[in-house]
Amino acid sequence: MNIQAYIESGILEEYVLGTVSSQEKQEVECMSHIYPEIKEELLRTEGALEQYALKHQTLPPASLKDAIFAQMNFDEAAEEPESAETDAVETVSALQYDSDNTVKKLPVEIVKEEEQPLIPPGIRSGEQPEAVVIYPAWAKFAVAASIIFAALFGWSAMKVSNVERENRQYAADIDLLKSDMDGLRKNAEHNQTLASLYRNPNYKVVRMAGLEKSPQSAVVAMWDTKTNDILLDVQNLPAAPEGKQYQLWTIVDGKPVDMGVLDGDFDSKILKMKQAQSGAVAFAITLEKTGGNPSPTMEEMYVMGKV
Amino acid sequence: MGNFISLPIRNVKFNVKRLLATSKVKYSEDELVVALKRNERAAFEFLYDHYSGALFNIICKTLRDEERAADVLQESFLKIWKNIASYNPEKGRLFTWILNIARNGAIDAARVEGRKPAMDDIDDRAAQNERDTSEELSTASSEIKSIVNMLRPERKILIDMAYFQGYTHEEISEELKIPLGTVKSRIRTALQELKHYFAV
Numbered sequence: 315m316n317i318q319a320y321i322e323s324g325i326l327e328e329y330v331l332g333t334v335s336s337q338e339k340q341e342v343e344c345m346s347h348i349y350p351e352i353k354e355e356l357l358r359t360e361g362a363l364e365q366y367a368l369k370h371q372t373l374p375p376a377s378l379k380d381a382i383f384a385q386m387n388f389d390e391a392a393e394e395p396e397s398a399e400t401d402a403v404e405t406v407s408a409l410q411y412d413s414d415n416t417v418k419k420l421p422v423e424i425v426k427e428e429e430q431p432l433i434p435p436g437i438r439s440g441e442q443p444e445a446v447v448i449y450p451a452w453a454k455f456a457v458a459a460s461i462i463f464a465a466l467f468g469w470s471a472m473k474v475s476n477v478e479r480e481n482r483q484y485a486a487d488i489d490l491l492k493s494d495m496d497g498l499r500k501n502a503e504h505n506q507t508l509a510s511l512y513r514n515p516n517y518k519v520v521r522m523a524g525l526e527k528s529p530q531s532a533v534v535a536m537w538d539t540k541t542n543d544i545l546l547d548v549q550n551l552p553a554a555p556e557g558k559q560y561q562l563w564t565i566v567d568g569k570p571v572d573m574g575v576l577d578g579d580f581d582s583k584i585l586k587m588k589q590a591q592s593g594a595v596a597f598a599i600t601l602e603k604t605g606g607n608p609s610p611t612m613e614e615m616y617v618m619g620k621v
Numbered sequence: 622m623g624n625f626i627s628l629p630i631r632n633v634k635f636n637v638k639r640l641l642a643t644s645k646v647k648y649s650e651d652e653l654v655v656a657l658k659r660n661e662r663a664a665f666e667f668l669y670d671h672y673s674g675a676l677f678n679i680i681c682k683t684l685r686d687e688e689r690a691a692d693v694l695q696e697s698f699l700k701i702w703k704n705i706a707s708y709n710p711e712k713g714r715l716f717t718w719i720l721n722i723a724r725n726g727a728i729d730a731a732r733v734e735g736r737k738p739a740m741d742d743i744d745d746r747a748a749q750n751e752r753d754t755s756e757e758l759s760t761a762s763s764e765i766k767s768i769v770n771m772l773r774p775e776r777k778i779l780i781d782m783a784y785f786q787g788y789t790h791e792e793i794s795e796e797l798k799i800p801l802g803t804v805k806s807r808i809r810t811a812l813q814e815l816k817h818y819f820a821v
Contacts, residue, residue, distance in 0.1 A: 362815035364716040371674030388662040
């Protein structure tokens with residue numbers, strides 16, 4: 315990529331003047347994102363035009379400023395007392411609500427407490443002397459036996475269910491161990507493949523670092539310089555939200571080229587992307603709608619790296 | 622032009638700086654953006670004091686009717702205030718962003734009027750430009766005069782049409798009956814000159 319030639323093509327001037335197509339606009343934004351020299355030139359052009367504009371002033375009517383500022387509100391001064399008031403009102407009403415509740419509840423509880431002790435003793439005290447029941451001895455034994463039997467039965471049932479529970483627990487543990495083993499095996503395989511790729515001199519390794527959108531993100535593109543195959547090793551990238559998919563791009567001749575979308579499940583996997591063109595100077599990943607877009611959304615660029 | 626080139630650059634820079642220092646509260650561009658995004662009144666006042674003249678000039682160039690231009694400036698400024706959160710300093714300078722809002726507002730207003738901004742009579746525009754320049758000449762000190770006139774008239778009108786009025790290069794080429802390639806190269810040269818003089 316000849317940066318000087320790009321700067322001298324005049325595209326930056328057209329960009330600042332706002333006369334470029336939306337495709338060219340994206341291209342310039344992409345390039346200035348990647349090359350600090352281009353960004354600096356862009357800012358210099360903008361700055362010069364800004365100075366030029368400031369040399370050509372026509373003062374608006376003096377009353378306009380007040381008219382405009384009367385329609386604006388500035389939160390700090392105006393809203394804080396307002397929000398404090400509403401807070402206060404809310405707490406007060408909450409308090410009232412609470413006190414209402416307790417006021418209503420209390421009499422009910424009191425009535426209940428009074429009713430319970432009052433009425434049943436009155437009835438019992440009236441009937442008890444007349445109804446004296448004598449139970450036979452066998453009935454007492456039967457009751458004792460049935461209690462013992464019930465206890466034994468309960469105990470054994472408990473034992474059985476304990477054993478069952480333990481069995482289930484063991485089965486679950488075994489499943490867990492199995493899946494752990496699977497995970498470990500997959501990890502080991504993944505690491506082995508990665509190691510062999512990184513060691514393979516045919517692969518050019520392009521590290522894409524996280525941009526301000528997601529500084530923790532890191533993705534590595536491995537470019538087979540013989541076949542132009544591109545493999546992706548996603549080291550860290552937030553899960554794509556519903557309806558979105560990550561999309562890989564290369565920059566060729568100053569234009570973004572679609573390299574395909576990333577499979578949603580990209581953890582611990584090596585993703586095969588479209589074949590690169592030999593002139594690619596940079597790789598970048600943006601978040602796009604599911605299925606990808608024809609051109610990248612610059613605001614949604616997560617990682618980027620130069621070849 | 623020749624006179625100006627012989628002026629020592631440092632002197633020009635000093636004057637530019639003095640000319641820009643119109644407001645009491647000073648912000649660097651970064652500080653200003655942060656304060657604007659925090660919705661601070663002082664920052665918006667600074668923005669207005671600092672840039673409303675330039676924006677109004679640009680709107681007037683497209684609309685010509687000062688009353689309607691004042692309406693568009695008001696709408697634009699409120700739009701800037703409401704949308705400041707969406708301004709991304711990574712993509713360019715603040716002024717470029719607010720200028721775009723004002724220029725688009727003016728172009729939209731001109732379209733509503735049923736008159737494409739590009740359909741203005743070009744002689745009329747040239748005369749207006751002359752008038753602008755002479756007005757500036759009568760009020761400005763000799764240093765400012767040099768800066769304003771540092772561009773050759775045939776380049777100045779291209780910058781004004783493209784930057785202030787939002788013409789595309791193709792439209793300028795059609796309007797002024799100049800080949801597109803010439804339009805592009807003249808604009809480029811003019812911008813190189815501006816960059817050189819302001820040394821930003």
